[in-house]
Amino acid sequence: MSLKIFNTLSGKKEKFVPINPDYTGFYVCGPTVYDYFHIGNARPFIIFDVIRRFLISRGYNVRYVMNLTDIDDKIINRAKDEGVTSKEIADRYINAFFEDIQKLGVRPADVYPRATDHIEEIIGIISSLVEKGAAYPTAGDVFYDVSQFEEYGRLSKKKVEDLQAGKRVAVDELKKNPADFVLWKKAKQGEPSWPSPWGNGRPGWHIECSAMSMKFLGQSFDFHGGGQDLIFPHHENEIAQSCASTGCDVFAKYWLHNGFLDMKGEKMSKSLGNFITARELMELYPTAAIRLFFLQKHYRGPIDFSEEGLNAARTTAERLSLTYKKLMDLIPENREEFNAENIKNSKRLEEFYERIESLDGELIASMEDDFNTPAVIGKLFDMVREVNKYIDDGVADGPEKDILSWVQMKFDGYDRFLGIIDKTRDGIDFERMDNVMQTVIKLRHSLRKEKNWVLADQLRDDLTEAGILLEDSASGTTWRWRK
């Protein structure tokens, strides 16, 4: 099987053919750091990280870059409101960003370039565009001349003449063409600015991504990801700037765009005010549930945010984690290397092995088909049922347990890119807690031996109140946190 990816540029699924054999370049549009990011913003952070981790697990050497936009109108306005510098605002929310993505189980990018650290590169690109006649300076501003770029509109499938320019926002009268966009903005009084050949000013929004992606990944690279709302104008403009300046045909080869998170049928956004921040949501739901909530839906489709959906995802995540914990508990400390030869004389083991092996193939195939995580999760739950059934039927020492360590390795493999199995013990010193609980369980065991059901039940009920669930089974009593 080979990896197929839906490319916005062609509007079709395409086979993945890396540009460079040594590494795979992946650029994702990161946050503008003027506030905490909301749960809709979190979607690309999660999904593109999952895609990147899957690529890594398939053996690609991925170089993953996410920019931090640390200079723009919103940051400047916020700084004015609070009476602090733009840099203070940016630093504050960059720190918050790192805290939040870590809690969301998102692996850090390899590089997080900041716009303000790349003014020199940005000016370099603008200069070359001006030299080539692709951009024109006016009184302190520099605009990109859309009419000079034939391919303009290819990504978004828009024609410049069909755009309703000025319908909602007045067109800057300095522009030759309403679709032209600003590369360099003339400094206004009291705003942060940098010197340039066109006077003091600051970069426009789109140019930083061209500058930083090409600096870290080269003129042509494999993947460029972002939200669907960035297709136009942001990504269209990035292509125009980059290709006009370097003369290369391909800027990013595959363009990936995630769908939106809706709130009651409407896009969640800061401007509509219908948002909930990621950090607020993480107070209410475990990370695994939030990730599952996103991954149970294909990344290109819309998701409707709902409490019911999140609650369902929480129950689902718990089911998965419980099975994983069962595996862990059954596998001996000094596990034997699983050898498929050892199961040849057991029909039961052979069947189990083949069933898991076959589901494994289907799971990976689904992931390779444009990262179909909902189908992947479906296969994973087929496995969960197989494993639970297998365990329910009883597991003896030896090959019967060894095969479970093989299954656990499979699960670990999937979770290296999905990140939906809760393996944590909520930060509590689990060793000690477990020692205490073993004492309690022993005590209750003697009560049950005496058939003192009243006390035994009360002990269990009280523990449930305290947030700890006791579960009795033929092989003994186990405990877990109540969610």
Place this chain on the structure above:
RNA sequence: GGCGGCGUAGCCAAGUGGUCAAGGCAGAGGUUUGCAAAACCUCCAUUCAUCGGUUCAACUCCGAUCGCCGCCUCCA
């Protein structure tokens, strides 16, 4: 006005031109259990927005209609 997307069971959500369609949540019954929990088994869409067309065969292809959403302005 232009462009793009979506409409599958109570809810969420995959999928295929040809055994009347994965998985999850919720629900019903059962097995197991001292009870509980977990787990397992069974049931839960003759139907895939509507109407036409192509085809031996469509939910899957084409057209139209209705409904919803997004982009064309900052936006993940």
